[in-house]
Amino acid sequence: MIKNSYLLYFLLLLIISNSFAALMQPELPPARAQFSPQQACLLPLAQMRREHGDLLKRSHHLAAVEHRAPAYYLEQCLDCHVIPNPQGKLPVVDSSTHFCQSCHVFVGTKIACFSCHSAQ
Numbered sequence: 001m002i003k004n005s006y007l008l009y010f011l012l013l014l015i016i017s018n019s020f021a022a023l024m025q026p027e028l029p030p031a032r033a034q035f036s037p038q039q040a041c042l043l044p045l046a047q048m049r050r051e052h053g054d055l056l057k058r059s060h061h062l063a064a065v066e067h068r069a070p071a072y073y074l075e076q077c078l079d080c081h082v083i084p085n086p087q088g089k090l091p092v093v094d095s096s097t098h099f100c101q102s103c104h105v106f107v108g109t110k111i112a113c114f115s116c117h118s119a120q
Helices: 002-023 045-065 074-081 099-107
Strands: none
Touching: 045 074, 074 099
């Protein structure tokens, strides 16, 4: 009976935590423009959220290792998503207002792109 109550307690916690996780989303600053009239970003939003890390890694590999032009560039992301502050300065990557930080802090991952690329 005790094992069943622990299992029930665990399942209840799992359901509650998943419900809260679905409600909690990182707050993202708006993009400066749309990619096209039909599409807000380079790819559909759900796909971009799921695959952007792999896309950036593949782009890096194509450009740095294979010396070929990738389909997507980090600069394209930054040009649209990193918004200048009221003084016209772009936020540095460590700033809470930097687009990349919004999600990376939320999910607890490190941003490695800017160890080589300029953060602005």
